[in-house]
Amino acid sequence: MKDKITLKQIAKEMGVSISTVSKALKDSYEIGEETKEKIRNYAKANNYRPNRIALSLKDGRTRTIAVILPEIVHHFFSQVVDGIEKIANKAGYNVLVCSSNESFAKEVVNMDTLAHGKIDGFIISLSKETQMKQDYHHIQEVINQGMPIVMFDRVVDEIDCDKVVVNDAEAVEQAVDYLWSNGRRRIGLISSLDYLSVGRLRTEGYIQSLLKHGLNPDEGSILKINEFLDCEAPIQEFMEQNDFDAILGVNEIYAITAMKILQRKGLHIPQQVEIIGFSDGILSRYSTPSLTSVDQHGKEMGETAAHLLLRRLADTDDEPPQTRVIPTSLKFRGSSGRPANFSPSAELPIDGHQQQPQ
Amino acid sequence: MKDKITLKQIAKEMGVSISTVSKALKDSYEIGEETKEKIRNYAKANNYRPNRIALSLKDGRTRTIAVILPEIVHHFFSQVVDGIEKIANKAGYNVLVCSSNESFAKEVVNMDTLAHGKIDGFIISLSKETQMKQDYHHIQEVINQGMPIVMFDRVVDEIDCDKVVVNDAEAVEQAVDYLWSNGRRRIGLISSLDYLSVGRLRTEGYIQSLLKHGLNPDEGSILKINEFLDCEAPIQEFMEQNDFDAILGVNEIYAITAMKILQRKGLHIPQQVEIIGFSDGILSRYSTPSLTSVDQHGKEMGETAAHLLLRRLADTDDEPPQTRVIPTSLKFRGSSGRPANFSPSAELPIDGHQQQPQ
DNA sequence: CTGAAAGCGCTTACAG
DNA sequence: CTGAAAGCGCTTACAG
Numbered sequence: 001m002k003d004k005i006t007l008k009q010i011a012k013e014m015g016v017s018i019s020t021v022s023k024a025l026k027d028s029y030e031i032g033e034e035t036k037e038k039i040r041n042y043a044k045a046n047n048y049r050p051n052r053i054a055l056s057l058k059d060g061r062t063r064t065i066a067v068i069l070p071e072i073v074h075h076f077f078s079q080v081v082d083g084i085e086k087i088a089n090k091a092g093y094n095v096l097v098c099s100s101n102e103s104f105a106k107e108v109v110n111m112d113t114l115a116h117g118k119i120d121g122f123i124i125s126l127s128k129e130t131q132m133k134q135d136y137h138h139i140q141e142v143i144n145q146g147m148p149i150v151m152f153d154r155v156v157d158e159i160d161c162d163k164v165v166v167n168d169a170e171a172v173e174q175a176v177d178y179l180w181s182n183g184r185r186r187i188g189l190i191s192s193l194d195y196l197s198v199g200r201l202r203t204e205g206y207i208q209s210l211l212k213h214g215l216n217p218d219e220g221s222i223l224k225i226n227e228f229l230d231c232e233a234p235i236q237e238f239m240e241q242n243d244f245d246a247i248l249g250v251n252e253i254y255a256i257t258a259m260k261i262l263q264r265k266g267l268h269i270p271q272q273v274e275i276i277g278f279s280d281g282i283l284s285r286y287s288t289p290s291l292t293s294v295d296q297h298g299k300e301m302g303e304t305a306a307h308l309l310l311r312r313l314a315d316t317d318d319e320p321p322q323t324r325v326i327p328t329s330l331k332f333r334g335s336s337g338r339p340a341n342f343s344p345s346a347e348l349p350i351d352g353h354q355q356q357p358q
Numbered sequence: 359m360k361d362k363i364t365l366k367q368i369a370k371e372m373g374v375s376i377s378t379v380s381k382a383l384k385d386s387y388e389i390g391e392e393t394k395e396k397i398r399n400y401a402k403a404n405n406y407r408p409n410r411i412a413l414s415l416k417d418g419r420t421r422t423i424a425v426i427l428p429e430i431v432h433h434f435f436s437q438v439v440d441g442i443e444k445i446a447n448k449a450g451y452n453v454l455v456c457s458s459n460e461s462f463a464k465e466v467v468n469m470d471t472l473a474h475g476k477i478d479g480f481i482i483s484l485s486k487e488t489q490m491k492q493d494y495h496h497i498q499e500v501i502n503q504g505m506p507i508v509m510f511d512r513v514v515d516e517i518d519c520d521k522v523v524v525n526d527a528e529a530v531e532q533a534v535d536y537l538w539s540n541g542r543r544r545i546g547l548i549s550s551l552d553y554l555s556v557g558r559l560r561t562e563g564y565i566q567s568l569l570k571h572g573l574n575p576d577e578g579s580i581l582k583i584n585e586f587l588d589c590e591a592p593i594q595e596f597m598e599q600n601d602f603d604a605i606l607g608v609n610e611i612y613a614i615t616a617m618k619i620l621q622r623k624g625l626h627i628p629q630q631v632e633i634i635g636f637s638d639g640i641l642s643r644y645s646t647p648s649l650t651s652v653d654q655h656g657k658e659m660g661e662t663a664a665h666l667l668l669r670r671l672a673d674t675d676d677e678p679p680q681t682r683v684i685p686t687s688l689k690f691r692g693s694s695g696r697p698a699n700f701s702p703s704a705e706l707p708i709d710g711h712q713q714q715p716q
Numbered sequence: 717c718t719g720a721a722a723g724c725g726c727t728t729a730c731a732g
Numbered sequence: 733c734t735g736a737a738a739g740c741g742c743t744t745a746c747a748g
Contacts, residue, residue: 004474004503006725017735022727032733047499049474053420054725056411057740064454064476072440073657075431075640082430085457094476096422097455099443116362116407117741118422118452141405145362256644263646282433286614288621288646299431364741375719380743390717412741415724475725 005046014039025050065309066096066114068107068124070154075252075281076298077125080152083302084123091310093120104129108138120313121148123305126156128227132195134158148312150305153296154197155323162308163323166296168198171328172205173212175248175276175294178330180213182337184246184274189222190235190254199224202250202278225254236261246274246336252283255291259335274336289334301326363404372397383408423667424454424472426465426482428512433610433639434656435483438510441660442481449668451478462487466496478671479506481663484514486585490553492516506670508663511654512555513681520666521681522659526556529652529686530563531570533606533634536688538571540695542604542632547580548593548612557582560608560636583612594619604632604694610641613649617693632694647692659684 007025011018016035024031024039025048056062067084069077085095096119100107107127114122122142130136131154139159143149152164172189179187189206192199203222210217223238225231235257247262249255255277262273269275269289277284280295304324365383369376374393382389382397383406414420425442427435443453454477458465465485472480480500488494489512497517501507510522530547537545547564550557561580568575581596583589593615605620607613613635620631627633627647635642638653662682 008725018726019728019735019737020733022725023734026727030733035733047503049470051415051475051725052471053411053414053475054740055727057409057415057724057742058726058728060740062411072443073433073436075433078431078436081455082457085430085455089456094454094456094472096452097439097443098447098452099440112407113410114452117409117411145405253644260644260646282641283644286611286618286641286645288618366741376742377719377721377744378717380741381718384743388717393717409741412724413743415726415740416742416744418724 004051005043005048006051007048010039010042010046010048014042061120061313062118063092064094064096064119065121065123065306065313066098066110066119068098068100068110068122070100070102070125070127072097072099075283076153076279076296079298080125080302080305083299083304084306085302086299087303087306087310093310100127100130102127102129104133104135111138111142115142115145115147121150121309123150123152123302123309125152126154128196131156131197148309150309150312152301152305156197161321162305162312163321164301164305164308164326165323166301166326166328168201169205169208171278171294171296172202172248172250173209174328175330176206176209177212179246179248179274179276179336180209182246182274185215186242186244187221187246187248188238188242188244190238190247190249190258191222191224192227192250193224196227199250206248232257232261239265244273247276249275249277251279252277252281252291252293255293255335256283256287259287259291270334270336276330276336280331284331284333287335292333292336293331294328295331296328297326362409363401363406364409368397368400368404368406372400419478419671420476421450422452422454422477423479423481423664423671424456424468424477426456426458426468426480428458428460428483428485430455430457433641434511434637434654437656438483438660438663441657441662442664443660444657445661445664445668451668458485458488460485460487462491462493469496469500473500473503473505479508479667481508481510481660481667483510484512486554489514489555506667508667508670510659510663514555519679520663520670521679522663522666522684523681524654524659524684524686526559527563527566529636529654530560530606530608531567532686533652533688534564534567535570537604537606537632537634537694538567540604540632543573544600544602545579545604545606546596546600546602548596548605548607548616549580549582550585550608551582554585557608564606590615590619597623602631605634607633607635609637610635610639610649610651613651613693614641614645617645617649628692628694634688634694638689642689642691645693650691650694651689652686653689654686655684 007018007021011021020031021039024036025043065088067081071077081097088095098110104127107130136156136159143161150162155163155165176187191203194200207217223234225234231254239261247258249258255275259269259275267273277291277293280293284291284293365376365379369379378389379397382394383401423446425439429435439455446453456468462485465488494514494517501519508520513521513523534545549561552558565575581592583592589612597619605616607616613633617627617633625631635649635651638651642649642651662684
């Protein structure tokens with residue numbers, strides 16, 4: 001239980017001043033080679049490492065960034081954290097992870113306590129409650145203090161800062177276009193309530209695409225799910241009341257749930273109904289049939305967000321905030337017809353790229 | 359871009375000393391009520407918050423704990439982080455997340471840089487490479503420095519510290535017993551290579567259970583998968599060479615992969631083959647049929663680990679290190695016969711407890 | 717009731 | 733070539 005060694009102790013032990021030790025360990029030209037050598041050896045033998053807190057206090061930066069997520073146990077968000085951590089670590093930064101747990105209050109408290117010295121900047125995706133209340137004062141306050149923030153995925157126009165998003169509307173439009181080109185005409189959308197930016201944008205994309213094809217989108221073919229309740233009952237009802245030949249779900253769970261319900265009714269996927277999900281995760285890869293889905297490239301979003309933040313942290317000049325749009329891509333799997341030469345009977349092989357088991 | 363306000367600035371503005379401001383804001387009895395009131399108001403108006411770095415330097419604790427994970431994008435590990443974060447936050451601690459990425463070198467570097475001032479303690483699950491090399495000097499060094507460590511899930515006997523594990527052997531034994539009671543006699547195990555503590559223990563449990571039932575476990579009925587390669591080909595081969603009526607996979611992926619392969623061969627799950635997986639995650643819940651699996655209660659493991667660490671951080675007395683065993687539980691779903699009155703035709707309902715979509 | 721001083725562990729301009 | 737001093741932002745025993 002020997003305590004960590006400090007410059008002071010080394011100085012005392014070596015019979016020199018603290019400044020000398022400090023300079024010696026930084027290989028300063030000011031210090032004699034012999035002295036340096038002696039001090040270096042002693043430091044090494046005692047496993048000396050400068051105290052990072054003292055360094056932080058000195059130069060006003062902690063080399064830590066905070067990520068505030070609505071949820072930790074979520075495939076997409078973990079991917080984002082993974083990307084952030086990778087880039088941050090490379091630049092010598094550590095990553096503090098906080099969950100807002102979809103709560104406005106917790107988001108506010110987290111930001112308030114962290115903003116004062118503990119970290120250099122934020123990367124945040126807003127909680128549902130925050131988007132519902134449309135109260136962003138805590139974000140603005142932190143920005144006013146001069147602390148850089150990057151928002152990702154769930155962003156809002158009201159705040160002027162760097163942002164990383166996918167083009168939700170365009171991604172959905174692309175997916176619907178693809179279903180259309182497969183001959184599907186009764187395409188249902190399972191979305192979330194409009195207060196969530198991503199749900200709203202995805203619904204817009206759906207309507208856009210149908211309008212483009214000369215179809216007047218019917219309110220009845222859009223289901224908006226209250227995320228705080230169970231999704232199975234409403235989806236079941238939605239399936240009963242309509243006779244879709246294709247379904248688009250704004251997340252994996254909705255798509256997979258719809259698929260299970262249709263399968264229980266004896267329908268064949270993708271022959272009778274094609275299904276596409278959103279945010280390509282482990283579920284999409286391993287469901288039966290595997291799920292065609294819109295890949296949001298979470299890791300890339302995280303990397304981009306980290307890059308943007310690190311640039312702000314490094315730069316002195318004030319470039320205007322920018323919004324980076326990460327292009328989505330459709331990952332074709334068994335739940336949909338394939339582009340060009342598709343053979344519906346051939347189940348796609350299980351994707352070789354497996355999640356590492358623990 | 360106004361900078362954060364400090365005691366010094368308040369003192370100057372109010373025409374008093376720094377100490378007076380400090381005491382006033384802590385509502386010290388030493389300061390006059392009037393002065394306090396004035397200072398409090400000014401501080402509030404300017405949104406003063408004590409600099410946490412300065413506080414850390416002062417009292418030698420950062421109120422931050424580091425979690426080192428083999429992988430960030432992993433359902434079980436996210437659950438653990440979720441549990442840690444919850445308990446830590448409640449106690450006023452923040453959580454730094456680092457990925458070792460299953461690499462020994464990255465684990466060593468992470469610990470070395472963090473141990474010196476940035477955090478108060480570690481919660482760690484060893485990387486595969488570390489378990490393979492059996493080199494734990496970096497862990498021991500940190501402990502020798504007097505910094506508390508809690509290991510979870512992938513732990514080793516060689517290190518004496520607080521630990522949180524599940525009883526892997528017992529959990530598997532229980533699962534095999536259950537398959538046995540369903541009349542299954544040709545039970546295959548898909549495990550990982552023995553250098554991973556959890557793989558080894560689970561294999562032991564499997565053998566124990568078979569021996570108990572008077573069966574001499576056959577080497578051929580155990581498949582040990584090299585985790586760095588694709589798992590599908592070996593599992594496929596394993597299924598070809600054997601005629602199992604039940605399969606136990608030491609993780610979700612192995613179990614689901616086996617299930618898909620058997621289904622493609624036209625076998626019915628669970629009527630012809632029952633399947634049980636490990637680490638109850640989102641895949642188990644949404645596969646078809648849904649997967650019976652051993653729930654390791656990741657969130658609870660995280661909470662327990664956090665509690666143990668916080669206790670060490672608070673206490674001065676040195677209790678001997680303890681190992682907490684979190685009981686696993688079998689979650690019965692569609693891929694296996696149910697205990698007691700099971701009806702194989704009834705697909706279980708989709709689990710109502712959904713992962714929150716983003 | 718208020719303030720000067722020392723100290724947490726470090727860095728760095730400045731003096732010698 | 734080496735060291736004393738100031739400072740990062742705070743707290744707290746001590747003096748007045």
